[in-house]
Amino acid sequence: MSSGLSSMNIPAYLLEKGIKPSVTRVKIFEYLAAHTLHPTVEEIYKELLEELPTLSKTTVYNTLKLFSEVGVVRTIMIDDNEARFEVAVDSHGHFKCDRCGRIYDLDVIVQLEQPKELEGCIVREQNIYFKGLCKDCSDRDK
Amino acid sequence: MSSGLSSMNIPAYLLEKGIKPSVTRVKIFEYLAAHTLHPTVEEIYKELLEELPTLSKTTVYNTLKLFSEVGVVRTIMIDDNEARFEVAVDSHGHFKCDRCGRIYDLDVIVQLEQPKELEGCIVREQNIYFKGLCKDCSDRDK
DNA sequence: GTATCTGCAAAACATTTGCAATTCT
DNA sequence: AGAATTGCAAATGTTTTGCAGATAC
Numbered sequence: 001m002s003s004g005l006s007s008m009n010i011p012a013y014l015l016e017k018g019i020k021p022s023v024t025r026v027k028i029f030e031y032l033a034a035h036t037l038h039p040t041v042e043e044i045y046k047e048l049l050e051e052l053p054t055l056s057k058t059t060v061y062n063t064l065k066l067f068s069e070v071g072v073v074r075t076i077m078i079d080d081n082e083a084r085f086e087v088a089v090d091s092h093g094h095f096k097c098d099r100c101g102r103i104y105d106l107d108v109i110v111q112l113e114q115p116k117e118l119e120g121c122i123v124r125e126q127n128i129y130f131k132g133l134c135k136d137c138s139d140r141d142k
Numbered sequence: 143m144s145s146g147l148s149s150m151n152i153p154a155y156l157l158e159k160g161i162k163p164s165v166t167r168v169k170i171f172e173y174l175a176a177h178t179l180h181p182t183v184e185e186i187y188k189e190l191l192e193e194l195p196t197l198s199k200t201t202v203y204n205t206l207k208l209f210s211e212v213g214v215v216r217t218i219m220i221d222d223n224e225a226r227f228e229v230a231v232d233s234h235g236h237f238k239c240d241r242c243g244r245i246y247d248l249d250v251i252v253q254l255e256q257p258k259e260l261e262g263c264i265v266r267e268q269n270i271y272f273k274g275l276c277k278d279c280s281d282r283d284k
Numbered sequence: 285g286t287a288t289c290t291g292c293a294a295a296a297c298a299t300t301t302g303c304a305a306t307t308c309t
Numbered sequence: 310a311g312a313a314t315t316g317c318a319a320a321t322g323t324t325t326t327g328c329a330g331a332t333a334c
Binding site for chain 2: 075077095115119124128134
Binding site: 164166196197223 | 313
């Protein structure tokens, strides 16, 4: 059969971060790696349900929380109260369109100088995001 | 009596933005102006309840939404799904402590260059925030 | 066989909505 | 009176929790 863990390609990245692999975890990770437009829990859940018919939303939440704790994924919250997720790679910026809600990655690698005010603090993460109207939506206005 | 609108000092800022003043609105604005550590709806509501015993959380939500729409306040969401608010002044960065949850303003005025990738987009807002452990919390580790 | 992972149902929150009551002019 | 503001109660939507069942080693 070809549905077990043993037949899967287990991302080294997960192992490096100390994640014990399971079919569910690998699938969720692969989904995030393949869908870089920052899916919501709902989206991940609905799509994977086709491959994993017994999947529950709780498990998606649990897994993303686990991934987030060990640094495999980054949680993005911009304004609306629904978390979005991405595989944690080099710090980059985001652009969120206020109209269509899409969140785009910016290739620019963000490496800000640490403000003097943060001396004594331990800075673990830095984020930059822009908001406005994306090209598609602003074209539609014309 | 001294509890009506007529006895209050109405912030010019509200009028400029076209907000029709009311006791509730002025109080909420004053609270935000005086409490710059980015209070939540809950915090604003609980504190103002002492002065405005009939205040409802719905009104706090409505007012903040109104303020936000006209640009009087800015809504901040960093990770947890609870909105925080500040009076909208010049763009500045934030630092959120993962342990105690406090959000600090950074005096640094943020004026980023617009990434080339965003050509054709209408950028209306830019945000920068750092995350990690604040001085108090990291001192506690030693 | 024991520990871990998963899933269901219910609970916990934050936020929104509909509508009635109140207030302001 | 008429329009806008406020407040209650219920609905909505996301996320968390407790615990039982399944799975892996």
